Amino acid sequence: MRNVPDFLRPNKRNAWLAFVALGLLLLVLPFATDALLGRGWVRIVDFALLYIMLALGLNIVVGYAGLLDLGYVAFFAVGAYTYALLGSPQFGLHLPFWIVLPIGATLACIFGALLGAPTLKLRGDYLAIVTLGFGEIIRIFLNNLNAPLNITNGPQGISQIDAIRVAEFSLGRSQELFGITLPSVHLHYYLFLALTLLVIFISLRLQDSRIGRAWMAIREDEVAASAMGINTRNIKLLAFAMGATFGGVAGGLFAGFQGFVSPESFSLMESIMILCMVVLGGMGNIGGVVLGGVLLVVLPEALRNGAGPVQQVLFGKTLIDPESLRMLLFGVALIVVMLWRPAGLWPSSQRQRELEAHDGEAQQEQDTVYDASR
Amino acid sequence: MSLLEVRDLKVSYGGIHALKGIDLDIAQGELVALIGSNGAGKTTALKALAGLLPGTGQVHYAGQSLHNLPAHQRVRAGLALVPEGRGVFARMSVEENLHMGAYCRDDKAAIVQDLALVYTLFPRLAERRAQLAGTLSGGEQQMVAMGRAMMSRPRLLMLDEPSMGLAPMMVEKIFTTIREISAQGVSILLVEQNAKLALEVASRGYVLEGGKITLSDGADCLLGSDAVQRAYLGA
Numbered sequence: 273m274r275n276v277p278d279f280l281r282p283n284k285r286n287a288w289l290a291f292v293a294l295g296l297l298l299l300v301l302p303f304a305t306d307a308l309l310g311r312g313w314v315r316i317v318d319f320a321l322l323y324i325m326l327a328l329g330l331n332i333v334v335g336y337a338g339l340l341d342l343g344y345v346a347f348f349a350v351g352a353y354t355y356a357l358l359g360s361p362q363f364g365l366h367l368p369f370w371i372v373l374p375i376g377a378t379l380a381c382i383f384g385a386l387l388g389a390p391t392l393k394l395r396g397d398y399l400a401i402v403t404l405g406f407g408e409i410i411r412i413f414l415n416n417l418n419a420p421l422n423i424t425n426g427p428q429g430i431s432q433i434d435a436i437r438v439a440e441f442s443l444g445r446s447q448e449l450f451g452i453t454l455p456s457v458h459l460h461y462y463l464f465l466a467l468t469l470l471v472i473f474i475s476l477r478l479q480d481s482r483i484g485r486a487w488m489a490i491r492e493d494e495v496a497a498s499a500m501g502i503n504t505r506n507i508k509l510l511a512f513a514m515g516a517t518f519g520g521v522a523g524g525l526f527a528g529f530q531g532f533v534s535p536e537s538f539s540l541m542e543s544i545m546i547l548c549m550v551v552l553g554g555m556g557n558i559g560g561v562v563l564g565g566v567l568l569v570v571l572p573e574a575l576r577n578g579a580g581p582v583q584q585v586l587f588g589k590t591l592i593d594p595e596s597l598r599m600l601l602f603g604v605a606l607i608v609v610m611l612w613r614p615a616g617l618w619p620s621s622q623r624q625r626e627l628e629a630h631d632g633e634a635q636q637e638q639d640t641v642y643d644a645s646r
Numbered sequence: 647m648s649l650l651e652v653r654d655l656k657v658s659y660g661g662i663h664a665l666k667g668i669d670l671d672i673a674q675g676e677l678v679a680l681i682g683s684n685g686a687g688k689t690t691a692l693k694a695l696a697g698l699l700p701g702t703g704q705v706h707y708a709g710q711s712l713h714n715l716p717a718h719q720r721v722r723a724g725l726a727l728v729p730e731g732r733g734v735f736a737r738m739s740v741e742e743n744l745h746m747g748a749y750c751r752d753d754k755a756a757i758v759q760d761l762a763l764v765y766t767l768f769p770r771l772a773e774r775r776a777q778l779a780g781t782l783s784g785g786e787q788q789m790v791a792m793g794r795a796m797m798s799r800p801r802l803l804m805l806d807e808p809s810m811g812l813a814p815m816m817v818e819k820i821f822t823t824i825r826e827i828s829a830q831g832v833s834i835l836l837v838e839q840n841a842k843l844a845l846e847v848a849s850r851g852y853v854l855e856g857g858k859i860t861l862s863d864g865a866d867c868l869l870g871s872d873a874v875q876r877a878y879l880g881a
Binding site for chain 2: 486492497502504
């Protein structure tokens with residue numbers, strides 16, 4: 273703390289200033305991104321917000337309750353397809369978004385409980401395999417529910433999905449607000465930002481609640497947790513249902529934003545990516561999960577756009593196609609981060625303490641015999 | 647009348663009968679030892695009593711049948727288990743662990759009092775209250791597990807092998823505390839492989855062999871009996 277300038281010292285006033293600065297930054301972010309990097313990047317920022325919601329939802333299951341879920345994208349799919357089926361020419365239904373989104377969230381919640389119920393006695397690798405299977409079942413169903421009765425339109429997916437719209441105010445086209453023209457991607461940004469902040473708020477409150485402590489107890493030791501009087505069955509189901517609900521909300525927004533859904537968007541790779549966001553960012557820590565979500569969306573895009581020009585500068589020509597280099601670099605980045613920071617980029621304070629305490633452990637074991645005589 | 651009355655308790659894992667029908671009684675305030683060798687069914691018996699394993703037979707606690715009562719409600723009724731291997735919440739601090747013990751209580755003022763009581767029972771935990779439980783020594787973890795169980799204000803405390811893997815000095819300390827808890831009027835069912843230690847603190851004892859109770863008597867008589875001497879005390 274000695275050489276830190278005054279404005280960086282943590283105190284109440286600085287905390288407020290930082291808060292206001294962050295708020296302003298988030299408000300102007302789409303305009304700044306648009307001006308500096310182009311419209312396409314605003315779209316990427318929107319996707320980053322969707323993935324943050326997903327990662328925070330999975331964080332409840334994996335980070336808080338310690339239940340390894342490899343099929344999380346299924347709930348994203350349930351939310352997205354609910355929106356797509358109820359708000360598109362597919363069935364000629366055009367229900368408004370504020371009705372469809374809660375329906376999607378509720379359905380995802382029910383599916384979460386449905387996945388949770390048969391897997392209550394499973395943990396770790398076994399649970400991972402069952403959830404993986406569940407995720408695939410949902411995707412395969414979506415892929416094949418076009419015959420004999422066409423529900424999901426199969427692999428072609430559902431297109432011309434209604435834009436997110438409240439009364440006459442549609443997010444699907446540019447709108448004039450307070451004399452400023454807001455393009456569609458900007459409008460989506462503000463909606464997604466508001467919902468992401470809501471999800472962060474709920475996660476924070478859950479973390480410090482009775483339910484949150486029960487989840488952490490189950491994560492640490494399930495037998496002991498039930499010996500504490502925790503109804504482990506209900507609390508685990510609640511974790512699955514809560515996490516799934518967040519996924520369902522994100523799914524609905526995704527469908528409305530894209531205007532198109534197909535089973536391809538809900539592959540196992542997506543589940544793995546969301547899990548990577550949670551683990552790489554810092555399991556159980558909201559800030560870390562948000563950071564993980566931002567990085568894992570932005571990094572592949574940055575590599576896609578950056579790998580070509582960098583090669584031009586270094587070698588004078590493009591040696592390797594940026595598109596094929598992208599995932600290689602991305603994989604390397606994942607490995608490097610996990611080696612360098614095994615608890616994630618921004619671990620929860622508990623994980624942090626645990627890693628720091630690790631060195632002191634051996635010494636303490638030795639002290640025990642001596643201490644016992646005190 | 648006894649606080650806990652167990653009649654013909656049977657537990658099986660798949661086709662294997664781990665408990666073949668045991669009878670057990672614990673009076674209010676009594677300290678009873680359940681001794682036996684590895685695989686005799688001691689932990690199974692405790693888990694079944696705590697509601698963590700399904701069993702058949704009659705179990706009456708404070709005059710009420712525990713039939714079909716799930717584990718989390720047994721804790722509310724005052725039956726607390728300190729699980730084998732302690733089961734502390736490794737990534738929570740000592741104090742957070744103790745608070746988890748009071749999970750099913752909502753009388754905040756009394757919880758604060760009980761926390762102070764646990765800290766007088768285990769002064770070492772007061773020193774380490776902010777430390778992560780996973781970084782404590784085995785003995786200290788045993789203290790956390792016992793203190794945590796005490797936070798639920800149990801009428802019957804069930805201890806599963808509290809001496810397991812501890813240094814002799816620490817074992818002594820733990821057993822002194824078991825006596826203190828017993829002196830407060832809490833009934834205790836103590837499961838131990840270390841028969842001598844257990845019978846020294848207990849007033850009565852049961853010997854469990856191959857899922858059946860083969861002997862039951864006053865602790866002094868068991869300590870002196872030939873069968874126990876031969877089987878457990880190596881005399």
